[in-house]
Amino acid sequence: MTVIGHTAGSATHSVTLDGTTYPADEIAQGAAFEVYSAQPGPGFLPNPRPGARWPFRRFVHATDVVTSLDGLSGFEDEPLAMPVTRAMDWAGLHKLTQTPSASGHLAPIRRTATVRRGTRMIKFLTGRQLGGHLRGWPISGFCYRAFDVAHLRTPQDLAILSEGTPSSDDVVFAIRWRAVDPWDYEVPLADSYGGLVTMPPHDRLGSPVIGTGFAPSGRHIVPEFVTRDLAELPVPANTSLVAYTGDGTEVTLYTYLPEQRAWSRMHGPQWRHLLPDTIAGDQEYFPTTTPLACYVGRYRENIYEAIVDPPGEFRVAAKTRAARYPLDALARRVPSATWRNAPCTVIREEGDWLRLRLSRPDGDQVARLGAHCVERGLYEAWAPGAEVTDAREDDHWFELLAVTRLSPSATGG
Structure with missing residues (x-):
């Protein structure tokens, strides 16, 4: 070709x-x-x-x-690259990506699929998840480089990456954004996320996690990522909610406006039929709640909430343009805690109770904590605040001037 x-x-x-x-x-x-x-x-x-x-x-x-x-060399992101050998062709590589024990052999190939600052990322959604994002959900869990799935446009092709099983008349939704930093993402390999690989079918949603760093598929080779520790990522500026119809048409539904914490409607009335019944298609935007995880930045020795618009714009969060000062430093803040010896991130607070998400879920933790799978790879439970220990806010500071990539340890090297 x-x-x-x-x-x-x-x-x-x-x-x-x-x-x-x-x-x-x-x-x-x-x-x-x-x-x-x-x-x-x-x-x-x-x-x-x-x-x-x-x-x-x-x-x-x-x-x-x-x-x-x-x-x-002209692509926005680097394609997945395979060393040329007489013993390995593309069909053989696909077979290895679907074999849990082959992760070591795949490391040199998987390492070539990298995330950098500004990489377009995408996560495919159900209608319920679409409504959740419109009402304030941050980004979290399994996701992909938009470059790797650009040719998958119909619900049938995208079924391998979403929790639904759409027919030819259905629609698949997605949230698409630009990565703030490679540190925010990990590769779900068996040696780091082995609990997800061995999770029994009755305790999981969506397709199984293979542990090779590739999505399960009978035909395609798709590198997959997870947000670090399965934690929440605040939504960057210009993030889009899109829909893919049965004929492969892509429709931009909403765009995120961080200053207003709202989603601006981008679609016309001809596309309202795509939306679930729980979403009013004639509204311009939906007010959103504020998640606990956020980006913060330093400006003149003071710490402010940050607005991020990768790859190059990071500023103080302010509704007036004159106060949107460029940041001297940027960090991602994640509320973390330990509950019954299980590392977790805190995603919600209600009175004396905390909603916790397991950072490294396995079958034992799920059973011991009574956690429930809310989507592929994400397990959550309510915990009494009095039982939670080591509650803290972890700030990871990024290097704003340097463009970095996933480290070899993160990609199995």
Whole structure:
């Protein structure tokens, strides 16, 4: 599969698939192509655009099209790279990603999928989770680089990454943001998150955790990440809530406005039918609650709540523009505690009770603490405040001037 060049008409590229040349357009900041065809074929879907010149379309990842090193260097994020050997092909690599005992063999390959400051991240949501984010939920749990899943556009393809099992007429929602720092993310390997790997089916939601650092899939190779210690991440500026329809259309539903702590409606009335019944589609924004986890920053030796807009804008949180001073230093603040010898993060306080999330859940902790799985990998329980020990606020300070990457230890190296 190769890019041939530019073509006349509304499409800006031509690509060759299985010996046939098709017109195509770049999508997802160049991470994928939308390929057009006048005839139906394997992988092609009806083109939903009224009066479209080509009645069928298909989505392919850019790495399946651009094969030269010069082409790969133009991507916003680095593609997953596999060392060239006679003993390993792409099918063999996929088999290893689905084999729990193969994590050691995959370490050199998994290490090439990195998060940096400004990397576009994405997490796929159910309708209930979409409503939760509109009402104030922060980001947490399993997520992916948007680059790695840019070609997965239909509910059928995205079913491997969401908790639902959509049909062709359903919709998958997602929250998409830019990473503030690589430190905020870990790779869910068996040696660090072994409790999730061995969790019995009756104690989990969604697909199992393999422990290789890749999502379970019968066809795709998708590197996965978790927020560090499964804790909550405050929502950065310009985060979007999007929907993917049955024909592969991406719809931006809302954009986050941090100064107002609100979501601004971006979709028109033609897309209101996509929203769950619990969400009023004609509202411009939803007031949101304030999570306990937050970003804080230092300005002239004083500490303020911070607004983050990666990769380069970090400022004091203020409603007036004149008071949005650029920060001298930035930290992520996470409320943490220990309950019955289990490390946890604190996600809510109600009177004398604390809502705790297990940082390293396993079957024993879940049974001993009576924790419940609220989504894939996230286990929570209410605890009496009097029983909780070592309650604290952990601040991790970032280096604002340097662009760093996940360390080898975080990726299994």
